[in-house]
Amino acid sequence: MDLEKAFWLFPPRLVVLISTVDKKGNENLAPHSAVIKLYNNQFLIGAEKEHDTYRNIIETKEFVLALPTIDLASKIAITAKPFPKGVSEFKEAKLTPLKAQKVTAPLVKECIVNFECKLAKELGTVNGEALLLGSVLTAHYNEKNVTTEVQTRLSSNVVLHVSKGQVYTTIDGKIVDTKTDYKKV
Numbered sequence: 001m002d003l004e005k006a007f008w009l010f011p012p013r014l015v016v017l018i019s020t021v022d023k024k025g026n027e028n029l030a031p032h033s034a035v036i037k038l039y040n041n042q043f044l045i046g047a048e049k050e051h052d053t054y055r056n057i058i059e060t061k062e063f064v065l066a067l068p069t070i071d072l073a074s075k076i077a078i079t080a081k082p083f084p085k086g087v088s089e090f091k092e093a094k095l096t097p098l099k100a101q102k103v104t105a106p107l108v109k110e111c112i113v114n115f116e117c118k119l120a121k122e123l124g125t126v127n128g129e130a131l132l133l134g135s136v137l138t139a140h141y142n143e144k145n146v147t148t149e150v151q152t153r154l155s156s157n158v159v160l161h162v163s164k165g166q167v168y169t170t171i172d173g174k175i176v177d178t179k180t181d182y183k184k185v
């Protein structure tokens with residue numbers, strides 16, 4: 001039994017970008033697919049403890065969860081690269097940071113919706129992966145992208161992760177191979 005292959009049978013997962021700052025204000029951005037929207041305006045995130053995203057969330061107790069669209073697939077792969085601490089993935093991927101309303105971490109201008117969140121609870125760590133519960137404080141989106149609930153969800157161009165941080169898809173099956181190795185800077 002090959003565990004990696006077993007997980008190939010698991011469907012593609014939603015990709016979000018998590019924007020954070022450290023206590024000096026250095027911005028950071030990274031894609032995350034271990035994300036669940038819970039019932040009461042909360043997100044549950046799985047983040048590796050060695051990543052800047054985790055460290056910054058613990059330092060500042062806040063983050064922005066932004067939803068990219070499939071046209072940003074190549075930029076998503078760039079933000080995943082292991083840049084040294086202090087290097088801004090916003091600059092590397094040419095994404096635009098915008099001032100948020102209630103948190104210090106920036107919004108991502110190009111994303112379809114940005115949720116400003118505060119860390120509600122660190123639930124624990126298993127296998128080096130911390131489980132973080134974030135409460136949504138406020139959100140930003142463009143009304144022109146919203147029609148009815150059903151239509152908005154189904155016409156959405158949000159990004160699902162298919163393979164190795166390189167291949168992405170949408171819910172209606174548009175596949176994009178970014179040909180980017182996200183493990184290499």
Ligand SMILES: Cc1cc2nc3c(=O)[nH]c(=O)nc-3n(C[C@H](O)[C@H](O)[C@H](O)COP(=O)(O)O)c2cc1C
Nearest residue numbers: 030031032033034047048051052053080081161165
């Ligand atoms: C599509 C995709 C999804 C990812 N999901 C997660 C995740 O849920 N949790 C995590 O800790 N790392 C995840 N990663 C890896 C991080 O994004 C990557 O290691 C990044 O360099 C971490 O950046 P940071 O140190 O600035 O936080 C994912 C990578 C990709 C490409």
